[in-house]
Amino acid sequence: MISITKSILLVSLFAYTTTAILNDQHAYGTLNYEDYDRPGPIDQDILDMIQQMSIPEKIGQMTQINQDLVLGTDGKLNRTAVENYAQNYYVGSYLNQLASDGDNYDSKDYAKIIEEIQEITLGVNSTFKIPIIYGLDHIHGAHYVANKPLLATIFPHGINIAASFNPELAYESASITARDTRAAGVQWTFAPVLDIPVSKQWPRVYENFGEDPHLSSILGAASIRGYQGKYKSDRTKVAACMKHFIAYGAPWSGQDRDSTVVSDRTIQDYFVPGFQAAIDAGVATAMESYIDINGEPVVASNKYLQKLLRDKMGFEGMLVTDWQEIENLHIKHRVAATHKEAVRMAISDTSIDMSMVPQDVIFFDSMMELVKEGRVSIDRIDASVARLLQLKKDVGLLETDGWKGNKELQAMVGNENDIKVSLDAARESLTLLKNHENVLPLNPEIIKRVLVVGPTANNLAHLSGGWTIDWQGPTQDHWHGKIDDGQFYEKGIHIVKGMQSSAPEGVHVEYMTGFDIDGLDENMAQVIEAAKDFDALVVCVGEHVYSELPGNIHDIKLPQGQIDHVAQLANKTEIPLITVLLEGRPRVLETIHDNSDAILLAYLPGPWGGQAIAEVLFGQTNPSGKLPYTYPKYAGDVNLNYWRPVSDVWDPLYEFGHGLSYSTFDYGNITLAGKNNLQQETLPSLSAGSDQTEISVQITNNSPFDGKETVLMFVHQPFRVITPPAKLLKAFKKVFIPAGQTETVRFTLNAELFQYTGIDDTLTIDDGPIKIMIGDQEFDFNVTK
Structure with a gap:
């Protein structure tokens, strides 16, 4: 198992955000940034290569095409096609899952096919024999590397890692993903x-680390360290790719790839921090986003892809477009009258290095014409090719046989230690939203027979969601919700199986469907009749399996049929009803909330999540997850975030950071450098610059259960020039506290925690009173510029 004893070094305040990431803001120690590689100046040998390459060879390096241009539906490589793209277009990159007719390839198959592409590419006449770089969307494990017997370990999605508030899990899952990806002959992940x-409402909520910029920054940096490490010499590592730059997660309509309408201040204070942390952590590549911002397509934006990304934020790595985005300037965004003009806008006006074309060679042809016409300069092309070739050198592709798969790594795919990391991540992410009269954990002295009901209870697909084995997840027919668990090759444990195997002695667990994922009745009359012989109901509800555009919805309520059937079960039975939610985004529950004695939010915990869920229900694992987003009460509140302006209407179902435990954690004795806030005669002051102090709080576990508690430190400035947010997370630590014991948690404070983008779009700190909030404790300060 790839593991760490220490987690990430949290960087100092970066120049274009208000998020302070300080050295001691979590409980997992530090690792020095110098232990990790990062992109930087171009090596001289790369510059020398560029001077000898022809223009078509250079443009070819900037071209990325999809695997289906060279891979037949029978799964066989079309060698003639590969030779054509290498000989005539010098294609520098391929992407996407290698699959045919629903059959998937393991790491050995991947390596074999990619090596064949490499051999053909290297065999054509060119100035230099430059291998292609292959890219895959491995966002929660090497989930495209799938086939019996070497199914790569699939992890919980990003939203689960966020709910765990555990940077070590982000690091370890990324490290394993990198190793399994590299085993397949792939050197680059789009994550x-x-x-x-x-x-x-956005269908990509679950891929992310939640709505808070500080949390996303910490977990993003930890992931990048896991993926990359010393990627310039360590051949178990891959190049990471921060995406999608920028403001992609705020479509005004809630629909994927629709326009974003957002202020520059919001971009700077809430969207930039995670990407800045990634750059500071040494991320090797970046991907721009599908959207336009206030009508300006990002893919053609000098403002965002040159001035912000390169000049202000200091990104020196390679920048790739998202799928077909340059062509979209013509066919979707409608700002370019021709495809050639779209290419000119994207290349001349930005710092894009590679076009994910991906279904043809129109980018190459347009670029050749633009160079001949003098509308794109050779110097501009050379700058991109330098970054591309440096990336290939850094990941080892220019070394002898550096493009081949590694048999030793292939032998490690899917090992038991990796599965344990996935299971631990699921365990720490599960979030107990409601637990009326402590109905959970199920008491085996009282609960002898448990009936499990619902469409998400008996399959692995609903545990894992989209981007799992296939782009749209393991479904035979996405639109009708037919699940194909066979693609997991029994590598996983669904909820029913988990409960049956984890049930205490003398406890019997049975399953009946009840209703389907659309809420349509299947056998509810029989379920209600059978429930008379059981002591508890566990009802598993949730969403279809989806990713990106096919996941668009117009109403964030759960299907009405699911809501009605839970009500029917509650009204026609007299036993405890526990609802388990499997969903990639928070779906409005309506009466499910009141009709449930307990609610466990599992998000998308991966194929081993059924075991983790069972352990929580039976009390073998104490839940410790916290909400990484605001859970809305009403369908209209799709844009409700905890960092909203303090003047906004605020009525969520549950706030960011909410999550119950079987333990009782009491907060007390909050102190500043040994002084108790309640005994202060004058407020202490923090001044901008080097002034900093330490605040501590004691947390006592007043229960018979050992437990983990995530300690969240929020800050608030009651009055400032720009309407302040109600609060902002600036630090967190997850600590294990045995029953009956007390732990002291410490955070470092400075005035920069209250920095924000002011009226003139520059960073500012307003003088005045401030609050530090930890649990139910508060500490008052003054802050000065």
Whole structure:
């Protein structure tokens, strides 16, 4: 198992955000940034290569095409096609899952096919024999590397890692993903996903680390360290890719790829921090986003892709477009009258290095014409090719046989230690939203027979969601919700199986469907009749399996049929009803909330999540997850975030950071450098610059259960020039506290925690009173510029 004893070094305040990431803001120690590689100046040998390459060879390096242009539906490589793209277009990159007719390839198959592409590419006449770089969307494990017997370990999605508030899990899952990806002959993953999902209707909520910029920053940096490490010499590592730059998670309509309408101040204070942390952590590549911002397509934006990303934020790595985005300037965004003009806008006006074309060679042809016409300069092309070739050198592709798969790594795919990491991540992410009269954990002295009901209880697909084995997840027919668990090759445990295997002695668990994922009745009359012989109901509800555009919805309520059937079960039975939610985004529950004695939010915990859920229900695992987003009460509140302006209407179902435990944690004795706030005669002051102090709080576990508690430190300035947010997370630590014991948690404070983008779009700190909030404790200060 790839593991760490220490987690990430949290960087100092970066120049274009209000999020302070300080050295001691979590409980997992530090690792020095110098232990990790990062992109930087271009090596001289790369510059020398560029001077000798022809223009078509350079443009070819900037071209990325999809695997289906060279891979037949029978799964066989079309060698003639590969040779054509290499000989005539010098294609520098391929992407996407290698699959045919629903059959998937393991790491050995991947390596074999990619090596064949490499051999053909290297065999054509060119100035230099430059291998292609292959990219995959491995966002929660090497989930495209799938086949019996070497199914790569699939992890919980990003939203689960966020709910765990555990950077070590982000690091370890990314490290394993990197190793399994590299085993397949792939050197590049399009991860982590660092959008801030403002819209809860957006179908990509689950890929991200939640709505808070500080949390996303910490977990994003930890993931990048896991993926990359010393990627310039360590051949178990891959290049990471921060995406999608920028403001992708706030579509005004809630629909994927629709326009974003957002202020520059919001971009700077809430969307930039996670990407800045990624850059500071050394991320090797970046991907721009599908959207336009206030009508300006990001893919053609000098403002965002040059001035912000490169000049202000200091990104020196390679920048790739998202799928077909340059062509979208013509066919979707409608700002370019021709495809050639779209290419000119994207290349001349921005710092894009590679076009994910991906279904043809129109980018190459347009670029050749633009160079001949003098509308794109050779110097501009050379700048991109330098970054591309440096990336290939850094990941080892220019070394002898550096493009081949590694048999030793292939032998490690899917090992038991990796599965344990996935299971631990699921355990720590599960979030107990409601527990009326402590109905959970189920008491085996009282609860002898448990009936499990619902469409998400007996399959692995609903545990894992989209981007799992296939783009749209493991479904035979996405639109009708037919699940294909066979693609997991029994590598996982669904909820029913987990409960049956984890049930205490003398406890019997049975399953009946009841209703389907659309809420349509299947056998509810029989379920209600059978429930008379049981002591508790566990009802598992949730969403279809989806990813990106196919996941668009117009109403964030759960299907009405699901809501009605839970009501029917509650009204026609007299036994405890526990609802388990499997969903990629928070779906409005309506009466499910009141009709449930307990609610466990599992998000998308991966194929081993059924075991984790069972352990929580039976009390073998104490839940410790916290909400990484605001859970809305009403369908209209799709853009409700906890960092809203303090003047906004606020009526969520549950706030960011909510999450119950079987333990009782009491907060007390909050002190500043040994002084108790309640005994202060004058408020202490923090001044901008080097002035900093330490605040501590004691947390006592007043219960018979050992437990983990995530300690959240929020800050608030009651009055300032720009309407302040109600509060902002600036630090967190997850600590294990044995029953009856007390732990002291310490955080470092400075005035920069209250920095924000002011009226003139520059960073500012307003003088005045401030509050530090930890649990139910508060500490008052004054802050000065």
